[in-house]
Amino acid sequence: MEGKLNQTYEVIEVCLLAGKIMLQSGAETYRVEDTMTRIAASFGIHDSHSFVTPTGIIFSIEGMDPTKFVRISDRSTDLEKVSVVNSISRKISGGEISIKDAYSELKQVEKANLSYPxxxxxxxxxxxxxxxxxxxxxxxxxxxxxxxxxxxxxxxxxxxxxxxxxxxxxxxxxxxxxxxxxxxxxxxxxxxxxxxxxxxxxxxxxxxxxxxxxxxxxxxxxxxxxxxxxxxxxxxxxxxxxxxxxxxxxx
Incomplete structure:
Protein backbone atom coordinates (compact mmCIF):
# COMPACT_ATOMS: atom_id res chain seq x y z
CA MET A 1 0.00 0.00 0.00
CA GLU A 2 2.81 2.39 0.92
CA GLY A 3 4.67 1.58 -2.30
CA LYS A 4 1.57 2.34 -4.35
CA LEU A 5 1.11 5.64 -2.48
CA ASN A 6 4.72 6.62 -3.15
CA GLN A 7 4.26 5.83 -6.84
CA THR A 8 1.14 8.02 -6.90
CA TYR A 9 3.10 10.91 -5.41
CA GLU A 10 5.82 10.42 -8.03
CA VAL A 11 3.23 10.49 -10.82
CA ILE A 12 1.77 13.72 -9.42
CA GLU A 13 5.23 15.31 -9.32
CA VAL A 14 5.93 14.28 -12.92
CA CYS A 15 2.58 15.66 -14.10
CA LEU A 16 3.06 18.97 -12.29
CA LEU A 17 6.63 19.38 -13.53
CA ALA A 18 5.61 18.69 -17.13
CA GLY A 19 2.72 21.13 -16.87
CA LYS A 20 4.90 23.80 -15.24
CA ILE A 21 7.55 23.63 -17.97
CA MET A 22 4.96 23.80 -20.76
CA LEU A 23 3.04 26.70 -19.20
CA GLN A 24 6.22 28.69 -18.56
CA SER A 25 7.30 28.10 -22.16
CA GLY A 26 4.17 29.44 -23.82
CA ALA A 27 1.96 26.36 -24.29
CA GLU A 28 -1.82 26.64 -24.46
CA THR A 29 -3.84 25.85 -21.34
CA TYR A 30 -5.77 22.98 -22.91
CA ARG A 31 -2.52 21.40 -24.14
CA VAL A 32 -1.04 21.54 -20.63
CA GLU A 33 -4.12 19.90 -19.09
CA ASP A 34 -4.27 17.25 -21.80
CA THR A 35 -0.59 16.36 -21.36
CA MET A 36 -0.92 16.04 -17.58
CA THR A 37 -4.01 13.85 -17.92
CA ARG A 38 -2.33 11.58 -20.48
CA ILE A 39 0.78 11.15 -18.32
CA ALA A 40 -1.33 10.22 -15.28
CA ALA A 41 -3.42 7.77 -17.34
CA SER A 42 -0.26 6.15 -18.71
CA PHE A 43 0.75 5.24 -15.14
CA GLY A 44 -2.68 3.80 -14.35
CA ILE A 45 -4.30 6.88 -12.81
CA HIS A 46 -7.46 7.55 -14.82
CA ASP A 47 -9.33 9.75 -12.35
CA SER A 48 -7.08 12.80 -12.36
CA HIS A 49 -8.24 16.39 -12.53
CA SER A 50 -6.30 19.53 -13.35
CA PHE A 51 -7.10 23.21 -13.38
CA VAL A 52 -4.62 25.43 -15.21
CA THR A 53 -4.43 29.21 -15.34
CA PRO A 54 -1.55 31.38 -16.62
CA THR A 55 -0.35 31.87 -13.04
CA GLY A 56 -0.85 28.44 -11.48
CA ILE A 57 -1.62 24.73 -11.81
CA ILE A 58 -3.87 22.69 -9.52
CA PHE A 59 -3.69 18.90 -9.89
CA SER A 60 -5.58 16.28 -7.93
CA ILE A 61 -6.53 12.60 -7.99
CA GLU A 62 -9.89 11.31 -6.81
CA GLY A 63 -9.72 9.68 -3.40
CA MET A 64 -7.63 10.46 -0.36
CA ASP A 65 -4.56 11.66 -2.28
CA PRO A 66 -3.61 15.32 -1.69
CA THR A 67 -4.29 18.13 -4.14
CA LYS A 68 -1.10 19.97 -5.16
CA PHE A 69 -0.61 23.48 -6.45
CA VAL A 70 2.28 24.99 -8.45
CA ARG A 71 2.72 28.74 -8.81
CA ILE A 72 3.81 30.10 -12.21
CA SER A 73 5.55 33.46 -11.85
CA ASP A 74 7.67 33.74 -15.00
CA ARG A 75 6.40 33.05 -18.50
CA SER A 76 8.28 33.26 -21.78
CA THR A 77 8.19 31.78 -25.27
CA ASP A 78 10.30 28.66 -25.72
CA LEU A 79 8.43 26.28 -28.00
CA GLU A 80 11.44 23.95 -28.12
CA LYS A 81 10.82 23.05 -24.47
CA VAL A 82 7.14 22.44 -25.25
CA SER A 83 8.18 20.09 -28.04
CA VAL A 84 10.64 18.22 -25.79
CA VAL A 85 8.04 17.78 -23.03
CA ASN A 86 5.56 16.49 -25.61
CA SER A 87 8.20 14.00 -26.76
CA ILE A 88 8.73 12.79 -23.18
CA SER A 89 4.96 12.51 -22.76
CA ARG A 90 4.72 10.33 -25.86
CA LYS A 91 7.48 8.08 -24.52
CA ILE A 92 5.59 7.77 -21.23
CA SER A 93 2.38 6.88 -23.08
CA GLY A 94 4.26 4.26 -25.06
CA GLY A 95 5.70 2.67 -21.93
CA GLU A 96 9.25 3.42 -23.03
CA ILE A 97 10.30 5.24 -19.88
CA SER A 98 9.85 4.84 -16.12
CA ILE A 99 8.57 7.43 -13.65
CA LYS A 100 12.01 8.20 -12.25
CA ASP A 101 13.60 8.52 -15.69
CA ALA A 102 10.77 10.78 -16.85
CA TYR A 103 11.18 13.02 -13.81
CA SER A 104 14.94 13.16 -14.36
CA GLU A 105 14.54 14.12 -18.02
CA LEU A 106 11.96 16.77 -17.19
CA LYS A 107 14.29 18.26 -14.57
CA GLN A 108 17.02 18.51 -17.20
CA VAL A 109 14.61 20.23 -19.58
CA GLU A 110 13.56 22.67 -16.86
CA LYS A 111 17.17 23.70 -16.19
CA ALA A 112 18.24 23.75 -19.84
CA ASN A 113 18.38 26.96 -21.87
CA LEU A 114 17.07 25.90 -25.27
CA SER A 115 16.35 29.38 -26.62
CA TYR A 116 18.50 30.99 -29.30
CA PRO A 117 21.41 33.24 -28.24
Missing part, protein backbone atom coordinates in the same frame (compact mmCIF):
# COMPACT_ATOMS: atom_id res chain seq x y z
CA UNK A 118 20.55 36.90 -27.68
CA UNK A 119 22.45 38.08 -30.76
CA UNK A 120 20.52 35.65 -32.96
CA UNK A 121 17.22 36.94 -31.55
CA UNK A 122 18.26 40.54 -32.21
CA UNK A 123 19.35 39.77 -35.78
CA UNK A 124 16.09 37.91 -36.41
CA UNK A 125 14.07 40.81 -34.96
CA UNK A 126 15.93 43.23 -37.22
CA UNK A 127 15.16 41.17 -40.32
CA UNK A 128 11.54 40.80 -39.24
CA UNK A 129 11.18 44.58 -38.96
CA UNK A 130 12.61 45.16 -42.44
CA UNK A 131 10.58 42.38 -44.04
CA UNK A 132 7.32 43.54 -42.46
CA UNK A 133 8.02 47.00 -43.83
CA UNK A 134 8.03 45.55 -47.35
CA UNK A 135 4.92 43.45 -46.58
CA UNK A 136 3.08 46.62 -45.57
CA UNK A 137 3.94 48.11 -48.99
CA UNK A 138 6.83 50.21 -47.81
CA UNK A 139 9.70 51.23 -50.09
CA UNK A 140 13.06 49.50 -50.18
CA UNK A 141 14.73 52.78 -49.28
CA UNK A 142 13.23 52.42 -45.78
CA UNK A 143 14.41 48.82 -45.31
CA UNK A 144 17.62 49.77 -43.48
CA UNK A 145 15.93 52.31 -41.13
CA UNK A 146 13.29 49.72 -40.24
CA UNK A 147 15.96 47.05 -39.76
CA UNK A 148 18.01 49.26 -37.42
CA UNK A 149 14.97 50.56 -35.49
CA UNK A 150 13.61 47.07 -35.02
CA UNK A 151 16.94 45.63 -33.85
CA UNK A 152 17.67 48.46 -31.43
CA UNK A 153 14.11 48.43 -30.11
CA UNK A 154 14.16 44.69 -29.49
CA UNK A 155 17.57 44.97 -27.77
CA UNK A 156 16.17 47.66 -25.49
CA UNK A 157 13.16 45.48 -24.76
CA UNK A 158 15.43 42.66 -23.58
CA UNK A 159 17.55 45.05 -21.52
CA UNK A 160 14.64 46.88 -19.87
CA UNK A 161 12.87 43.60 -19.11
CA UNK A 162 15.95 42.41 -17.21
CA UNK A 163 16.23 45.76 -15.46
CA UNK A 164 12.54 46.10 -14.53
CA UNK A 165 10.59 42.85 -14.21
CA UNK A 166 7.41 44.46 -15.51
CA UNK A 167 6.64 43.71 -19.15
CA UNK A 168 4.53 46.83 -19.63
CA UNK A 169 7.43 49.22 -18.97
CA UNK A 170 9.89 47.20 -21.07
CA UNK A 171 7.50 47.22 -24.03
CA UNK A 172 6.66 50.90 -23.53
CA UNK A 173 10.29 52.06 -23.51
CA UNK A 174 11.19 49.77 -26.42
CA UNK A 175 8.39 51.19 -28.59
CA UNK A 176 9.33 54.72 -27.48
CA UNK A 177 12.89 54.20 -28.70
CA UNK A 178 11.63 52.69 -31.97
CA UNK A 179 9.46 55.77 -32.53
CA UNK A 180 12.36 58.14 -31.76
CA UNK A 181 14.71 56.30 -34.12
CA UNK A 182 12.14 56.21 -36.91
CA UNK A 183 11.48 59.94 -36.49
CA UNK A 184 15.24 60.63 -36.50
CA UNK A 185 15.76 58.64 -39.72
CA UNK A 186 12.99 60.56 -41.47
CA UNK A 187 14.19 63.92 -40.10
CA UNK A 188 17.72 63.47 -41.48
CA UNK A 189 16.40 62.27 -44.82
CA UNK A 190 17.52 58.65 -44.46
CA UNK A 191 13.92 57.43 -44.29
CA UNK A 192 10.83 58.36 -46.27
CA UNK A 193 7.61 56.93 -44.75
CA UNK A 194 7.52 57.32 -40.98
CA UNK A 195 4.38 55.25 -40.48
CA UNK A 196 5.66 52.24 -42.44
CA UNK A 197 9.00 52.26 -40.62
CA UNK A 198 7.29 52.32 -37.22
CA UNK A 199 4.75 49.64 -38.11
CA UNK A 200 7.43 47.29 -39.43
CA UNK A 201 9.78 47.94 -36.50
CA UNK A 202 7.27 47.22 -33.73
CA UNK A 203 6.17 43.87 -35.18
CA UNK A 204 8.75 41.82 -33.15
CA UNK A 205 7.11 43.23 -29.99
CA UNK A 206 3.56 42.33 -31.03
CA UNK A 207 2.17 39.51 -28.79
CA UNK A 208 1.19 37.15 -31.59
CA UNK A 209 1.57 33.96 -29.53
CA UNK A 210 -0.49 35.39 -26.66
CA UNK A 211 -3.31 36.37 -29.00
CA UNK A 212 -3.28 32.94 -30.67
CA UNK A 213 -3.26 31.09 -27.35
CA UNK A 214 -6.05 33.30 -25.98
CA UNK A 215 -8.28 32.51 -28.96
CA UNK A 216 -7.50 28.79 -28.88
CA UNK A 217 -8.17 28.58 -25.13
CA UNK A 218 -11.46 30.41 -25.53
CA UNK A 219 -12.46 28.05 -28.34
CA UNK A 220 -11.53 25.08 -26.12
CA UNK A 221 -13.76 26.38 -23.31
CA UNK A 222 -11.00 27.62 -20.99
CA UNK A 223 -12.61 30.98 -20.36
CA UNK A 224 -10.46 32.11 -17.42
CA UNK A 225 -7.17 31.45 -19.20
CA UNK A 226 -8.43 32.79 -22.51
CA UNK A 227 -9.64 36.07 -21.04
CA UNK A 228 -6.51 36.55 -18.90
CA UNK A 229 -4.19 35.91 -21.84
CA UNK A 230 -6.28 38.24 -23.96
CA UNK A 231 -5.97 40.91 -21.28
CA UNK A 232 -2.19 40.41 -21.17
CA UNK A 233 -2.03 40.76 -24.96
CA UNK A 234 -4.14 43.93 -24.74
CA UNK A 235 -1.76 45.44 -22.17
CA UNK A 236 1.20 44.66 -24.42
CA UNK A 237 -0.52 46.28 -27.41
CA UNK A 238 -1.46 49.26 -25.21
CA UNK A 239 2.17 49.66 -24.06
CA UNK A 240 3.43 49.61 -27.65
CA UNK A 241 0.79 52.08 -28.79
CA UNK A 242 1.46 54.39 -25.84
CA UNK A 243 5.19 54.51 -26.55
CA UNK A 244 4.59 55.46 -30.20
CA UNK A 245 1.86 57.94 -29.23
CA UNK A 246 4.27 59.76 -26.89
CA UNK A 247 6.71 60.26 -29.78
CA UNK A 248 3.98 61.63 -32.05
CA UNK A 249 2.63 63.91 -29.32
CA UNK A 250 6.08 65.39 -28.61
CA UNK A 251 7.23 65.82 -32.19
Missing amino acids: IWVQIVAASLVGGCFLIMFQGVWHDFIPALVSSGVGFSCHIYFHRLVRVKFFAEFFASLIIGLLAFLFVAIGFGNELDKIIIGSVMPLVPGLLITNAVRDLMAGHLVSGISKGAEAFLTAFAIGTGIAVVFSVF
Whole structure:
Protein backbone atom coordinates (compact mmCIF):
# COMPACT_ATOMS: atom_id res chain seq x y z
CA MET A 1 0.00 0.00 0.00
CA GLU A 2 2.81 2.39 0.92
CA GLY A 3 4.67 1.58 -2.30
CA LYS A 4 1.57 2.34 -4.35
CA LEU A 5 1.11 5.64 -2.48
CA ASN A 6 4.72 6.62 -3.15
CA GLN A 7 4.26 5.83 -6.84
CA THR A 8 1.14 8.02 -6.90
CA TYR A 9 3.10 10.91 -5.41
CA GLU A 10 5.82 10.42 -8.03
CA VAL A 11 3.23 10.49 -10.82
CA ILE A 12 1.77 13.72 -9.42
CA GLU A 13 5.23 15.31 -9.32
CA VAL A 14 5.93 14.28 -12.92
CA CYS A 15 2.58 15.66 -14.10
CA LEU A 16 3.06 18.97 -12.29
CA LEU A 17 6.63 19.38 -13.53
CA ALA A 18 5.61 18.69 -17.13
CA GLY A 19 2.72 21.13 -16.87
CA LYS A 20 4.90 23.80 -15.24
CA ILE A 21 7.55 23.63 -17.97
CA MET A 22 4.96 23.80 -20.76
CA LEU A 23 3.04 26.70 -19.20
CA GLN A 24 6.22 28.69 -18.56
CA SER A 25 7.30 28.10 -22.16
CA GLY A 26 4.17 29.44 -23.82
CA ALA A 27 1.96 26.36 -24.29
CA GLU A 28 -1.82 26.64 -24.46
CA THR A 29 -3.84 25.85 -21.34
CA TYR A 30 -5.77 22.98 -22.91
CA ARG A 31 -2.52 21.40 -24.14
CA VAL A 32 -1.04 21.54 -20.63
CA GLU A 33 -4.12 19.90 -19.09
CA ASP A 34 -4.27 17.25 -21.80
CA THR A 35 -0.59 16.36 -21.36
CA MET A 36 -0.92 16.04 -17.58
CA THR A 37 -4.01 13.85 -17.92
CA ARG A 38 -2.33 11.58 -20.48
CA ILE A 39 0.78 11.15 -18.32
CA ALA A 40 -1.33 10.22 -15.28
CA ALA A 41 -3.42 7.77 -17.34
CA SER A 42 -0.26 6.15 -18.71
CA PHE A 43 0.75 5.24 -15.14
CA GLY A 44 -2.68 3.80 -14.35
CA ILE A 45 -4.30 6.88 -12.81
CA HIS A 46 -7.46 7.55 -14.82
CA ASP A 47 -9.33 9.75 -12.35
CA SER A 48 -7.08 12.80 -12.36
CA HIS A 49 -8.24 16.39 -12.53
CA SER A 50 -6.30 19.53 -13.35
CA PHE A 51 -7.10 23.21 -13.38
CA VAL A 52 -4.62 25.43 -15.21
CA THR A 53 -4.43 29.21 -15.34
CA PRO A 54 -1.55 31.38 -16.62
CA THR A 55 -0.35 31.87 -13.04
CA GLY A 56 -0.85 28.44 -11.48
CA ILE A 57 -1.62 24.73 -11.81
CA ILE A 58 -3.87 22.69 -9.52
CA PHE A 59 -3.69 18.90 -9.89
CA SER A 60 -5.58 16.28 -7.93
CA ILE A 61 -6.53 12.60 -7.99
CA GLU A 62 -9.89 11.31 -6.81
CA GLY A 63 -9.72 9.68 -3.40
CA MET A 64 -7.63 10.46 -0.36
CA ASP A 65 -4.56 11.66 -2.28
CA PRO A 66 -3.61 15.32 -1.69
CA THR A 67 -4.29 18.13 -4.14
CA LYS A 68 -1.10 19.97 -5.16
CA PHE A 69 -0.61 23.48 -6.45
CA VAL A 70 2.28 24.99 -8.45
CA ARG A 71 2.72 28.74 -8.81
CA ILE A 72 3.81 30.10 -12.21
CA SER A 73 5.55 33.46 -11.85
CA ASP A 74 7.67 33.74 -15.00
CA ARG A 75 6.40 33.05 -18.50
CA SER A 76 8.28 33.26 -21.78
CA THR A 77 8.19 31.78 -25.27
CA ASP A 78 10.30 28.66 -25.72
CA LEU A 79 8.43 26.28 -28.00
CA GLU A 80 11.44 23.95 -28.12
CA LYS A 81 10.82 23.05 -24.47
CA VAL A 82 7.14 22.44 -25.25
CA SER A 83 8.18 20.09 -28.04
CA VAL A 84 10.64 18.22 -25.79
CA VAL A 85 8.04 17.78 -23.03
CA ASN A 86 5.56 16.49 -25.61
CA SER A 87 8.20 14.00 -26.76
CA ILE A 88 8.73 12.79 -23.18
CA SER A 89 4.96 12.51 -22.76
CA ARG A 90 4.72 10.33 -25.86
CA LYS A 91 7.48 8.08 -24.52
CA ILE A 92 5.59 7.77 -21.23
CA SER A 93 2.38 6.88 -23.08
CA GLY A 94 4.26 4.26 -25.06
CA GLY A 95 5.70 2.67 -21.93
CA GLU A 96 9.25 3.42 -23.03
CA ILE A 97 10.30 5.24 -19.88
CA SER A 98 9.85 4.84 -16.12
CA ILE A 99 8.57 7.43 -13.65
CA LYS A 100 12.01 8.20 -12.25
CA ASP A 101 13.60 8.52 -15.69
CA ALA A 102 10.77 10.78 -16.85
CA TYR A 103 11.18 13.02 -13.81
CA SER A 104 14.94 13.16 -14.36
CA GLU A 105 14.54 14.12 -18.02
CA LEU A 106 11.96 16.77 -17.19
CA LYS A 107 14.29 18.26 -14.57
CA GLN A 108 17.02 18.51 -17.20
CA VAL A 109 14.61 20.23 -19.58
CA GLU A 110 13.56 22.67 -16.86
CA LYS A 111 17.17 23.70 -16.19
CA ALA A 112 18.24 23.75 -19.84
CA ASN A 113 18.38 26.96 -21.87
CA LEU A 114 17.07 25.90 -25.27
CA SER A 115 16.35 29.38 -26.62
CA TYR A 116 18.50 30.99 -29.30
CA PRO A 117 21.41 33.24 -28.24
CA ILE A 118 20.55 36.90 -27.68
CA TRP A 119 22.45 38.08 -30.76
CA VAL A 120 20.52 35.65 -32.96
CA GLN A 121 17.22 36.94 -31.55
CA ILE A 122 18.26 40.54 -32.21
CA VAL A 123 19.35 39.77 -35.78
CA ALA A 124 16.09 37.91 -36.41
CA ALA A 125 14.07 40.81 -34.96
CA SER A 126 15.93 43.23 -37.22
CA LEU A 127 15.16 41.17 -40.32
CA VAL A 128 11.54 40.80 -39.24
CA GLY A 129 11.18 44.58 -38.96
CA GLY A 130 12.61 45.16 -42.44
CA CYS A 131 10.58 42.38 -44.04
CA PHE A 132 7.32 43.54 -42.46
CA LEU A 133 8.02 47.00 -43.83
CA ILE A 134 8.03 45.55 -47.35
CA MET A 135 4.92 43.45 -46.58
CA PHE A 136 3.08 46.62 -45.57
CA GLN A 137 3.94 48.11 -48.99
CA GLY A 138 6.83 50.21 -47.81
CA VAL A 139 9.70 51.23 -50.09
CA TRP A 140 13.06 49.50 -50.18
CA HIS A 141 14.73 52.78 -49.28
CA ASP A 142 13.23 52.42 -45.78
CA PHE A 143 14.41 48.82 -45.31
CA ILE A 144 17.62 49.77 -43.48
CA PRO A 145 15.93 52.31 -41.13
CA ALA A 146 13.29 49.72 -40.24
CA LEU A 147 15.96 47.05 -39.76
CA VAL A 148 18.01 49.26 -37.42
CA SER A 149 14.97 50.56 -35.49
CA SER A 150 13.61 47.07 -35.02
CA GLY A 151 16.94 45.63 -33.85
CA VAL A 152 17.67 48.46 -31.43
CA GLY A 153 14.11 48.43 -30.11
CA PHE A 154 14.16 44.69 -29.49
CA SER A 155 17.57 44.97 -27.77
CA CYS A 156 16.17 47.66 -25.49
CA HIS A 157 13.16 45.48 -24.76
CA ILE A 158 15.43 42.66 -23.58
CA TYR A 159 17.55 45.05 -21.52
CA PHE A 160 14.64 46.88 -19.87
CA HIS A 161 12.87 43.60 -19.11
CA ARG A 162 15.95 42.41 -17.21
CA LEU A 163 16.23 45.76 -15.46
CA VAL A 164 12.54 46.10 -14.53
CA ARG A 165 10.59 42.85 -14.21
CA VAL A 166 7.41 44.46 -15.51
CA LYS A 167 6.64 43.71 -19.15
CA PHE A 168 4.53 46.83 -19.63
CA PHE A 169 7.43 49.22 -18.97
CA ALA A 170 9.89 47.20 -21.07
CA GLU A 171 7.50 47.22 -24.03
CA PHE A 172 6.66 50.90 -23.53
CA PHE A 173 10.29 52.06 -23.51
CA ALA A 174 11.19 49.77 -26.42
CA SER A 175 8.39 51.19 -28.59
CA LEU A 176 9.33 54.72 -27.48
CA ILE A 177 12.89 54.20 -28.70
CA ILE A 178 11.63 52.69 -31.97
CA GLY A 179 9.46 55.77 -32.53
CA LEU A 180 12.36 58.14 -31.76
CA LEU A 181 14.71 56.30 -34.12
CA ALA A 182 12.14 56.21 -36.91
CA PHE A 183 11.48 59.94 -36.49
CA LEU A 184 15.24 60.63 -36.50
CA PHE A 185 15.76 58.64 -39.72
CA VAL A 186 12.99 60.56 -41.47
CA ALA A 187 14.19 63.92 -40.10
CA ILE A 188 17.72 63.47 -41.48
CA GLY A 189 16.40 62.27 -44.82
CA PHE A 190 17.52 58.65 -44.46
CA GLY A 191 13.92 57.43 -44.29
CA ASN A 192 10.83 58.36 -46.27
CA GLU A 193 7.61 56.93 -44.75
CA LEU A 194 7.52 57.32 -40.98
CA ASP A 195 4.38 55.25 -40.48
CA LYS A 196 5.66 52.24 -42.44
CA ILE A 197 9.00 52.26 -40.62
CA ILE A 198 7.29 52.32 -37.22
CA ILE A 199 4.75 49.64 -38.11
CA GLY A 200 7.43 47.29 -39.43
CA SER A 201 9.78 47.94 -36.50
CA VAL A 202 7.27 47.22 -33.73
CA MET A 203 6.17 43.87 -35.18
CA PRO A 204 8.75 41.82 -33.15
CA LEU A 205 7.11 43.23 -29.99
CA VAL A 206 3.56 42.33 -31.03
CA PRO A 207 2.17 39.51 -28.79
CA GLY A 208 1.19 37.15 -31.59
CA LEU A 209 1.57 33.96 -29.53
CA LEU A 210 -0.49 35.39 -26.66
CA ILE A 211 -3.31 36.37 -29.00
CA THR A 212 -3.28 32.94 -30.67
CA ASN A 213 -3.26 31.09 -27.35
CA ALA A 214 -6.05 33.30 -25.98
CA VAL A 215 -8.28 32.51 -28.96
CA ARG A 216 -7.50 28.79 -28.88
CA ASP A 217 -8.17 28.58 -25.13
CA LEU A 218 -11.46 30.41 -25.53
CA MET A 219 -12.46 28.05 -28.34
CA ALA A 220 -11.53 25.08 -26.12
CA GLY A 221 -13.76 26.38 -23.31
CA HIS A 222 -11.00 27.62 -20.99
CA LEU A 223 -12.61 30.98 -20.36
CA VAL A 224 -10.46 32.11 -17.42
CA SER A 225 -7.17 31.45 -19.20
CA GLY A 226 -8.43 32.79 -22.51
CA ILE A 227 -9.64 36.07 -21.04
CA SER A 228 -6.51 36.55 -18.90
CA LYS A 229 -4.19 35.91 -21.84
CA GLY A 230 -6.28 38.24 -23.96
CA ALA A 231 -5.97 40.91 -21.28
CA GLU A 232 -2.19 40.41 -21.17
CA ALA A 233 -2.03 40.76 -24.96
CA PHE A 234 -4.14 43.93 -24.74
CA LEU A 235 -1.76 45.44 -22.17
CA THR A 236 1.20 44.66 -24.42
CA ALA A 237 -0.52 46.28 -27.41
CA PHE A 238 -1.46 49.26 -25.21
CA ALA A 239 2.17 49.66 -24.06
CA ILE A 240 3.43 49.61 -27.65
CA GLY A 241 0.79 52.08 -28.79
CA THR A 242 1.46 54.39 -25.84
CA GLY A 243 5.19 54.51 -26.55
CA ILE A 244 4.59 55.46 -30.20
CA ALA A 245 1.86 57.94 -29.23
CA VAL A 246 4.27 59.76 -26.89
CA VAL A 247 6.71 60.26 -29.78
CA PHE A 248 3.98 61.63 -32.05
CA SER A 249 2.63 63.91 -29.32
CA VAL A 250 6.08 65.39 -28.61
CA PHE A 251 7.23 65.82 -32.19
